[in-house]
Amino acid sequence: MIEAAMIWNEPNNKSHWDPEIDPDFVLFAQMTKLAGQAIAAECPGLPRVLGGMSPIDAGFVQNLERKGVFEDVDVVAVHGFPLDWNLWQIDEWPAKVAEIKAVTNLPVWVSEVGVSSFGSEEVQAWGVGKTASLLRGVVPRAHWYSLYDLPQAWGATTRHREAEGSSYYRHFYMGLLREDGSAKPSLQAFADHGEGMGICQWFHYHDHRLDDAVAWLKRLGVRHLRTGLSWADSFRPDALGWFDRQMEALADFDVTVTFCFTPEHRGIAPHHTSAPQVPEEYAEFCAQMIRRYAPARVASMEPEVVVA
Template sequence: MLEAVMLWNEPNNKSHWDPEIDPDWFLFGEMVKDASRAIRAEAPGLPQVLGGISPIDPGFMRRMQAQGVLDGLDAVAVHGFPLDWNLWQIHEWPQKIAEIRAVTHLPVWVSEVGVSSFGAEEVQAWGCRRTAELLKGQAPRIHWYSLYDLPLEWGATTRHKEAEGSSYYRHFHMGLLRQDGTPKLALEDFARCTPDFGLCQWFHFEDPRLDEAVAWMKRLGVTHLRTGLSWADSFRPNALDWFDRQMEALADFQVTATFCFTPEHRGIAAHHTSAPLVRAEFSEFCAAMVRRYAEPARVRAEAMPEMPLP
């Protein structure tokens, strides 16, 4: 069921990895190396991708390279939202990818790119069209974030929440569909970009939108999807039942599963951004998920070169 696995999400963003606990990312690097080896033992040909970085920082990638973190991986990834959060303009997309290509030999994925409708739906629609023009031929995988608006009552995964002002509230307007499932203007523009564009859609534990999301993705011509399997969620009651249901529902797509989120009781600090107390436990979670969901017929050593450029 897996096309690839991604190790963590936005490790250089303090909303996803705590730099006070691990200021030089040594603990992060060792965790990723251990997890990569554990996954490779289970599925030698399954492509492994470093969690998409945000901001796009060549210095961070050089650090990962120097620590040997990239040695066992097959690709790296970047996240960019220049119309909402980044301090650069949308037309700089090719330059930003080139900056990362210059410091690593690995392919560069765009595992999250999107535009919010916070100001106006017309801005999101234009942003989708312009992003497609700028990223054409630039990356073997492009995942648009996201299909659905994030329900306000669920809260966004950020460090400072409402204290971030409008930056926080933009998180709730990134979808091509509103919270109630009705389409926005950008939906038709996105449909013209598939299958070159995939989607990034995070599903919450026992997410009621799952089946409807699958129907929409098929209608839109989506073929590849990035989502997450949460280490923290694995400690919930009936976690495997939910993981099985999610992965079965997504079986018709080429899925990149992101492994991330530290369980509060297994972190150095009681927070999902914390380095784990015992990093082998994250490796064990990753290996267990790969054993369960990496269909042998699709785990091929040549999988990465077969990923076409859009």
């Protein structure tokens, strides 16, 4: 079942939201409020999660609070990759979470955290255990990114691609499993140290890895899974057929489903990072997915610490 609905992904990262179109996040705030209201109307009590921010930025939270966004969301999420992209050290994780807790009364989740094996598979394995120990008891939900390496042929969702140098290529080495499905040392590290952690795994349209991923997640004892349903993909042929297959395959997990990616023909600019021409259309997509895949009513979220 869907345990939470996430509104967008990394909105303060220009690889996911175009700051030239919406420099002060006025359009993003409007869209998020509409989506939050639409989700609540379909499934009262379902936690609505503000798309995980990257970088972690208290000023971004305060900006959205001034715009009334937190009237229509229930959880704030953050993403962090201190061994790969962030300008802070891995031991600062508790302090980075505290920065956000200091400016909001909402629960804070870590909806993506990871370490690439670009430089060393042994460093990645160490990073699993270190991250788990740093976040244990600090946040109620943490999702390791990711189960699989990103296939080289697919390309990473980032603005400048190869011009970013090694920063770009690290995107392809975030998995506990290699592209061919073989295990890295980090898989055993997750099994040994990741109790209570969830996993974030994005599935592409008709992703060939879906069934194997489910088998691995069950083998690892993962309960909490974060994934996405793409608004852009909803315009592909038989999109609902693929969405149904994906969500049916994931039925045994508590799923945080992320709604993101603007269809090119519905954006102010023809790009998946663009603010939509009509934000109500995004809100209706969220509502449609909740009607289809979430129970009509769920109990209100109770405080819970699962990273134990």
